Amino acid sequence: MLPYLLGQGVFDFVNGSNTCPSLHVLTENGTSLQVNSLFLRWKQHDQLILSALLSSLSMKVMHLVVGYQSSCSAWRTLEQALTSTSNSRIRQLHGSLQDLRQGDESITQFMQKAKALFDELAAAGRLVSLEDFNLYAFHGLRGEFKDLVTSLITKAKPLSYADLHSHSSHMNFFTNLRLPYMLLCCPHQHPTVCPCCATPDLWQFWSQQGPLQWQLAPQPV
Secondary structure, three states, rough: HHHHHOOOOOOHHHHOOOOOOOOOOEEEEOOOOOHHHHHHHHHHHHHHHHHHHHHOOOOHHHHHHHHOOHHHHHHHHHHHHHHHHHHHHHHHHHHHHHHHOOOOOOOHHHHHHHHHHHHHHHHHOOOOOHHHHHHHHHHOOHHHHHHHHHHHOOOOOOHHHHHHHHHHHHHHHHHHOOOOOOOOOOOOEEEEEOOOOHHHHHHHHHHOOOOEEEEOOOOOO
């Protein structure tokens, strides 16, 4: 509704800056009162705005403004009621993000939930910094990701959602392989998880898991 009011140049009616003129003014000779034409024009515009405002409301909130006679009074009532609801919703979303845990979910499911809460808070006007988003995500990951978290948390810059999801997914993939040695080869004919081909974070993780046996895959004939 706000874009419509701004586009029509009538937002000053609902925010109260365009006040209602007096109902009556003195006649030219100053001996009697007459209806103010400015009042009639203002009232007509205001009622059109009020009608547009009411028609945009759902039945859930319509009861809040029943009986209001001006667009300004209706707008302020809605603003106060919805601001209170919005603040409650923000607190609920923020608490959900703080309490988010991976549990039995996959990395993708967990990260999608975290991103959805992050986006909902932004839409509600409460932006969460990437630093805080990283911390919430790190806190919610299962215990097997603690070495990855340790390596990522020391980075100078926070990770974007895409980078965070990529690091976690790679870690989850290699952890689940549970092979005594790696047969997957990179373009340089090195094991996939090797000092020259792995990302620093993955290599740090694997180097902490104990000795690894490296074996090149058979060369294609």
